Amino acid sequence: MHSSTKTNTIKQNCNKPKSDKLNRPSVATSAIPQQAFDWYDEYAHGDIDRRTFITRLASLSIVGLSAGVISSALMPNYANAEQVSFNDPTIKATYHTFPSPHGHEEGQGYLVVPNGLKEGEVAPAVLVVHENRGLNPYIKDVARRLATKGYIAFAPDALFPLGGYPGNDDDGRAMQRSLAREKIEQDFIAAAKWLKSHDKTSNKLGVVGFCFGGYISNLLAATLPQEIDAAVPFYGTPAPVERQEKVKGPLLLHFAQHDKRVNATWPGYEEVLKRNGATYQAYTYDNAQHGFHNDSTSRYSPNDAELAWQRTLSFFEQHLR
Incomplete structure (x- = not known):
């Protein structure tokens, strides 16, 4: 069973974020040309270095917006x-470590548990996978x-073998x-595997990941088709x-309209999912950028991010409870 849906109209957010103190960059997303977003995507994925990115931004002729202002917003x-x-x-x-005999011998992660769990009570688990720069504050959130x-x-x-996320994305990406x-x-x-076997978790395990983490979610x-009960790749x-x-799924896949690199991989992947008889849902968010769920840059699209998140929570509720 499968379904594929393209969202043409994004509804207003269903639930307000827990904090209203989400001070966005002062530059409106609509004021930044698509070319700048595309260059930032190249920079964020290591295809160009920071100097090349800034040089390209400086070539744009936008009244009232300098390369520095656009760069700071992105x-x-x-x-x-x-x-x-x-x-x-x-x-x-x-923080907890776990054995990884086929990887770097040992890994470490950020474990967050609901305080309401009583002695002997268990809860479903979700593995959260970061982007291509280590465990930054957004993923912890x-x-x-x-x-x-x-x-x-x-x-x-992923950067634990090198001392962990260094505190800035440029170094994290290089690491x-x-x-x-x-x-x-x-x-x-x-x-x-460690999370699914944890004594506080039930036998249900989901995974959600963003960018590189979206790839890991698909991976x-x-x-582990028998261990993963629900996978949610964001632009992976x-x-x-x-x-x-x-x-085999179930999978819930989120895509951004202005994400040519990732979107180009979807038609072939969808054909495989159909042949597999996999259970999946796929949504494309109109006018959204790669990274639209990350609420720390101008790529963030509040309505799209909230709708995708509410869909994710409903998906986990359906398959992990």
Whole structure:
């Protein structure tokens, strides 16, 4: 069973974010030309360096907007993007290590547990997978958001073997590129198995990931089809072709209209899912950019992000409860 839906009209958000202190960059998204977003996507994925990105921005002729202003708007400002405080009394956040014999021997992640769990009580779990720059504050916040909804959330840091997320995305991106991709993948496979076997989790495990994390979500759905009960890739590429035949779902896939790189991989992947008889739903958000759920930059689209998140929560409620 499958369905594929293109969203033409995005509804107003269903539930207000927990915090109203989401100070967005002062530049309106509509004022930034699409070319700048495309260049930022190249920069964020390591296709061009920072100097080339800034040089290209300087070539744009936009009244009232300098390259520095556009760059500042596009670069993440994590300090202003917190929706759930790490001091929220309804949750408890700690760091835990896990064995990864086929990866980097040992991994570490950010575990967030609902405080309401009684002795011996269990809850469904969700693995939260970061982008291509390590466990930054935005991904930690996503884990806390899930915990406030009653899930045990675990967000591993691929950069743990190098000391963890360094505090800025440029260094984080370079660090993640320096690690063997195969070992990073094995670390996330090990993290999923560790989380599912945790004494506080039920036998239900979901995964949600963004960008690189979207790829890992697809990879886990293909590699651990019996262990992953629900996968939600946000703008993620599919697993390697040789693994795709094992994907059965259920999957909930979110795409952005202005994301040519990722979107180009979807038609072929969808054909595989149809052949597999996989259960999936796919949504494309009109006029949205790659990274539209990340509320720390001008790529953030509040209505699209909230609608996609509410769909994600409903999907997890359906398949993990």
